[in-house]
Amino acid sequence: MDFSKVRLVLQGGTVKGTTEIAVPALQQVLGADFTAADHDVLASYLREHIAASADAGAWPLTIGAMTTREADGMTWVTTAFAFDAGSAGAADFLFEYDAVIEAVAKHEAQVVVTDGSGDTVVRGVLTDMIPAVTIHPQAETGLGDMVGQGFRHVQDGADHLLFLMTLLIPAPLIAVGRRWAGRRALRGSLWAVLRVATAFTIGHSLTLIAAAMQWVEVASGPIEVLIAISVGVAAVHVIRPLVRGGEDVIAAGFGLVHGLAFAGILAELGLDGSASWPALLSFNLGIELAQLTVIALVFPSLYAISTTRWYTAVRVVGAACVLVAAIGWALDRLGVHANPLAPVEDAAVTHSWVVVVALAALAVVAVGRERVAAEPVPVS
Structure with missing residues (x-):
């Protein structure tokens, strides 16, 4: 309200x-x-x-x-x-x-x-x-506002943010069979992030355009449930890889679902079927800018922690928390039980900078402790 x-x-x-x-x-x-x-x-x-x-x-x-x-x-x-x-x-x-x-x-x-x-x-x-x-x-003069709307609705969407952040966690890792058994160098990690971002972009852009132009029509209820499931699947993949390179597949496949949700935002604004192509593309650009902002703010800290022995604990505990949040969303959107984590979700979205700062602080502490542990003990 x-x-x-x-x-x-x-x-x-x-x-x-x-x-x-x-x-x-x-x-x-x-x-x-x-x-x-x-x-x-x-x-x-x-x-x-x-x-x-x-x-x-x-x-x-x-x-x-x-x-x-x-x-x-x-x-x-x-x-x-x-x-x-x-x-x-x-x-x-x-x-x-x-x-x-x-x-x-x-x-x-x-x-x-x-x-x-x-x-x-x-x-x-x-x-x-x-x-x-x-x-x-002429309505086209508001294209800058459409970019802002796209950015804002990703920024305010806890499920979209958490899905993207969860897909970034395995980027520095290498899957061997059904377990994480190695770590990529920085260049390989950045390439993995680029693949995930591109896959997600292609997926949600296709369905956003198709739904916004009313080429396809899907009820919002099932879409919201599927988004909760997408977050849960991403969390399970972080704990134990579902398939090698699975984050690319998850990003592309569930990106299609997230695109339908983004189109639902346009429908709520009264733009379904009536938005001009420049306005629609501007809205999508805002989504991409929000996505790149999340990556720029979060991935450096994740990569820094991945260079330490702390990453396994951070990865597993983080994924478990994400999985709990996904289950809460799914139960709430299915009408089974009100989401008990809603206040936490609202606080995290409202004060998202706290999450970024906390992750950066954790990276500083983890790297610092690792270096201290690696220093040789002087012989007296």
Whole structure:
């Protein structure tokens, strides 16, 4: 409930829109007794917190019908609204929106724009620091925002992050049969990382594009379960190699599944089947940049630890923790049991820098202790 979705459709002299807000978020500003049936209360509130203007001044606002839907265990209220832009409808205009944001600092609103040609793109994210955005007649001008959306949704996706990080753990190792029995040099390790990253990229890019363009359609429920399974399989492979070079196969195969989940993000934003090719590719670029960022921040520490005797313990304990997290996700997404690790997951995503710093600190300690142990004892 920490974000709202605003969609604007540019139609000549009229700008039509909808805003979707979770009821618990609205209760933070309208009182705990607010319900989805309190249309007049919500309409009055939105009139004070939605505005659009051009050089000639503010545009008249009309609040329209309201509908509700159930998702993520909450009721969401969608409210239609429209601006009469008159002759200024084809020009740039300033869109202002701070519903809920004005009272809840961490709340955000994603603004999606569909232009006159039918192309749709995320135009920006409004926060308490950025309560307005300039809307251009052509949606393509928001490609930078699409890159940001792709990056952000990987950054906020604990399962995607954990899957990628788990695939990086075996990169410095060599599999002999069904066990890890050797270590690669730096060059070989980097080549292994490149193969994994490329395989994952190819896999998720194919299904992201196919699903976003509505060439294929898969229910989100099974996809989320399969993603949890993918994390579990990656963890098992870290403990005992499933097949030689298996991380490449796992990355490519389950990358197809993760791509469908990324496409689901676009659908949630209202971009399924309507995103322009530049917008779609920009979103995918954001995903790749997030992936490269994870590799750059995590792999150096993993490789440093792999040069010490600590790596076996780090590998096994880390994989066991990942496997527990995957089981928790699977049970939760199957409706069997609520994920007991959800608070830990939220904390790790919110403070992901702590994980990076902790891993780097562990690498420093492991390498330092190894060097101390290797130093000859002076003879007196």
